[in-house]
Amino acid sequence: NKRSCDAFKTFGNANFLFLTNWVVKTSIFILQKMLTYFYLVHRKGMTVC
Secondary structure, eight states: OHHHHHHHHHHHHHHHHHHHHHHHHHHHHHHHHHHHHHHHHHHHHHHHO
């Protein structure tokens, strides 16, 4: 029983790391897209002025 518990723990940790990694990457990706978008809009606004 202890072996299955350990296996579950290891699996859980691996899953957790994978999820955390994915969330971080996705967040960074979205932030970059948003920053680029705002930067372009801001530049367009400046050139319109």
